[in-house]
Amino acid sequence: MTSYSFQFLSQIATTTTSTTSTSTSTWTTSTTITMTQQVWLNGNLDGSRSASAYDGLWGITTIGVTFQSNNPPVFNGYIDNVRFEARAKNSTEILNDATLHVYYSFDGGSRTDNGPNGINGTAYGNLSSTTGRVNQALQFNSGPYIYYSYTPFYFLGISGHPLTIALWAKPTGSYAQQTLVFVEVPSGWCIHYLVMQSTGQLVANGWNGVIVATNGPILPLNTWTHIGYTYSTTNGIRLRELTAAQVWTLANP
Template sequence: MQQVWLNGNLDGSRLASAYDGLWEITTIGATFQLGKATGFNGYIDNARFEARAKNSTEILDDATLHVYYSFDDGSLTDNGPNGINGTASGRLSSTTGRVNQGLEFNSGSYMYYSYNPFYFLGISGYPFSIALWVKPAGSYRRQTLVFVDKLNDWCANLLVITSFGQLVAIGWNDATVAANGPILRFNIWTHVGYTYSTTNGIRLGLTTCSPGYGGAFTGALDEFYLYRRELTAAQIWALANP
C-alpha cells in the first residue's frame, strides 16, 4: 500500500507492490531526467527517512507536534520531531516530576529560545494546543507559565497565574480575551490543557502584552506539549493520564 499524507491527513493511497530496484543516486530538491536537473523552488526542512511504514498517529505527530519536553534529568532537549531545544536563563534544576523528573523554577529563572520557533502562535486563526503539568510553590502572585514575544511587534502571556492563584488562558481576537480556570493549589500537580481554534475559540481544561498579568514562576513543570492543531477533549485527557 502506498499512501501520501499532507499535514498529518491522508491525501491519497493505492495498492502497490514493494520496490525491487537497486539503490541509485538520491537527491533532495531536484529531479533528473535525461541528465538534466529540474530544481525545486521553496523551502525544505527536517527531511527524514524511516525504513518502515509509520502509522497514522506517528504521522500526525510528525506533522503537528511542535515541541515536547519531558524535562527528565533537567534536560531542555525537545523530545518531539523538530529538535527545538530550549536554553536556561538562571538556575533550572531537576526535581521529582509528575512523570519521572520535572523542571524546577525559582529566583526568576526561565527557559527561552534564541530565535522564534513558534511562528504559528502569531498567525491569526491558526489552531494550537498546549498541555503541561504544573506544581506552583511559594505564595500567590502574578506568574507567567507561557509567554510569547515577537520582537517590536506583539507579545502575549498565553498562560498565567493571577495574584489570587487563578489560572488564566489568554488569546487574541482584535483585543485580549481570556478563559478563567480554577485556583491552583500549592505543591500539588495539576494538568493544564489549553486549546484554540476559530471554531471553538479558547478552551481551558483541567483534571501587546496583556496588562495585569505576568511575572516569574516559582514551582515545577513537567511533560510540556505544544501542538499545531486543536486537540480533542479525549486527547487532552490521555495526556493528563499518562
C-alpha cells in the same frame, strides 16, 4: 519561493496545491498489508492509490532533483527534516510528526528540545532539577526562567493558526500572580498564554484585537496538574486541566 518540510516523497496525485512561502509537512507511506500508497500533507491524508510493493534491492536516491532524463526537474525552495523509516506509520503518528513543534522533558535539568526542530532553551538565573511528574522537572522560584527566541515559534505569529500547549505544573508555596507561558513578538505584541492569578485560578489568554481570556479552576498547591491549552478558529480557546489522580482514574476505569 516555496518552503517545505519534507519527510519523504512519492509519485501520488494529491488534491492540494502548494502555496508560495508556506511550510508544508509531507509524508508518504507504503504498506504491503493493504498494498496502498498514501501521501499526507500537514498530518492530513491528501491522496492514495493501490500499488504493489517495492521489490528493488538497490538503487539511487536523490533529494531535490531527479536524474531520469537529460533535463532533470529541480526543486526550487527549502527542504528540511528528511526521514525514511522502514515501516508505514499510522495517522496518529503522522499527525504528531507534522504538528509537534517543540518538546521539553526537562529531564536532568536539560533545556534541550526533544522534538524534531532542535529549538533549545537558555536559562536565565539558577534553575534546579527535581523529581517531576514524568521523570525529572525544573524548579522555578523568584526570578529564574527559560527563554527561547521568537523566530522558531513561527506559527504563534500567524493569525488563526491552531495550536496546543500542554504541560504538567505543580504550584508550591502560596498563591500569587504567576506566569506559566508568555510570548513576546519583536513587532510589539505579547500574550501571557497561561497565568495563575493571586487566587490560584488558572487563566488562558488569546488575542483577537484585544485580550480574550478563558478562566479555568483553582490549581491545587503541591499537586501535579496537567494543563492543556488549545486554540482553533472553529472552537476558539479551550482549557483542560487534570490532576495526576484524575489522569490515573481515566487510564484505569
